[in-house]
Amino acid sequence: MTLRFFAAALVLLVGAGPVTAQQARRAPVANWVATVAKTPEGGFRQGNPNARIKLVEYGSRTCPTCGRFAAEGVEPLRRDWIASGKLSYEFRDFLIHGVPDLSLALLNQCVPVARFFPVLDQMFASQESFEAPLHKLIETQPKLVEGWQRLPPPQAATKFAESLGMIAFMKARGLPEAQARRCLSNSALIKGVAETFSRGTKAGVQGTPSFFINGRQVRAFTWDQLQPELRAADS
DSSP, X not given: OOHHHHHHHHHHHTTSOOOOHHHHHOOOOOOGGGOEEEOTTSOEEEEOTTOSEEEEEEEOTTOHHHHHHHHHTHHHHIIIIITTTSEEEEEEEOOTTSHHHHHHHHHHTTSOGGGHHHHHHHHHHTHHXXXXXXXXXXXHOHHHHHHHHTSOHHHHHHHHHHHTTHHHHHHTTTOOHHHHXXXXXXXXXXXXXXXXXXXXXXXXXXXXXXXXXXXXXXXXOSHHHHXXXXXXXXX
16 A cells, blocks of 8 residues: 555544545645744744745843743744744844843854754743843942953853853753853854844844834834734734
């Protein structure tokens, strides 16, 4: 029995009705949530690259409002919009808090492209674990922190990543420490993140999160505010 007729027989067995040869050969439905690519603009896009609605977020992993959007909006965004293929979602780095944002951005880009969004989700969910030691450092050793910020980007990113537990965070998620350190000092990665930040500034981004729908910046900072903008784009 060929695989084609075996598939048809199996469907008949469970009572789903007959299957034609054409149906048996039909390609599986695309899993758009699992379709991830790095874009020429330096962002990471999840979903159908030809989607009619293109949503771009300029975000910061240390931004509390971005963290709120990640907690409230990302799951329904994926379930109701990305999974259907009608919307693609792209995350672009905007370093609103400087070097700590750079450290996290570099480490996030150190994983395979397919793992970018799972790691991004975990970074937002663990936001407080990075913020607490940062606030303590600023309060207790402000001159040390100021000195780190004046270092060249590779050294500065590494200092903050070490002190805020970011390297250990990534190691617990399968990224070897040596590889994490190489990414933190990777000049090409650093240049790419800087260019993405520059594009955001030129596009009018002044804070995070900032959302663009089909190239138009919308006045929305939360999931509740973004939903009507998406529905309008879908009408």
